[in-house]
Amino acid sequence: MDFSPPPRTKTCMICKKEIPLGAPTAEVQKQTAHKECFKCAICDCELLQGQCSQDIALAKSDILRAKGPLWFCRNHMMLGAGEKMELLRKKMK
Known part of the structure; x- marks a missing residue:
């Protein structure tokens, strides 16, 4: 048993x-x-551990908080929070 x-x-x-x-x-x-x-919040590519990051400033945004943690690929993780927000707004339309 x-x-x-x-x-x-x-x-x-x-x-x-x-x-x-x-x-x-x-x-x-x-x-x-x-x-x-x-996957990347902007381009939807599959993320690899150690090659991605989360943007804490965006995670606190009222607009994005409901979406859960936002992760970004190598191509998008170094963008500023404003650039990421603009790309995310375009994607959400």
């Missing part, structure tokens, strides 16, 4: 939905995301 606790499911840090056990994930900064959710 197995008395170990059942495996715990995790919640995606980006879409806030449950991650099924065994589903492909990305583990970043002690948080977990569906692999398909972990």
Whole structure:
């Protein structure tokens, strides 16, 4: 008889939905995301751990807070917050 606790499911840090056990994930900064959710907020390319960044200033924006953490690829992570915001606004239209 197995008395170990059942495996715990995790919640995606980006879409806030449950991650099924065994589903492909990305583990970043002690948080977990569906692999398909972990993409650049601007160009939607797949992100690689260690080659992406999060913009804390944008995360505090009222407009973007509801979207969850925003991650950026190597091509977009060095843009200023204003440039990122402009590109994100265009994408949201």
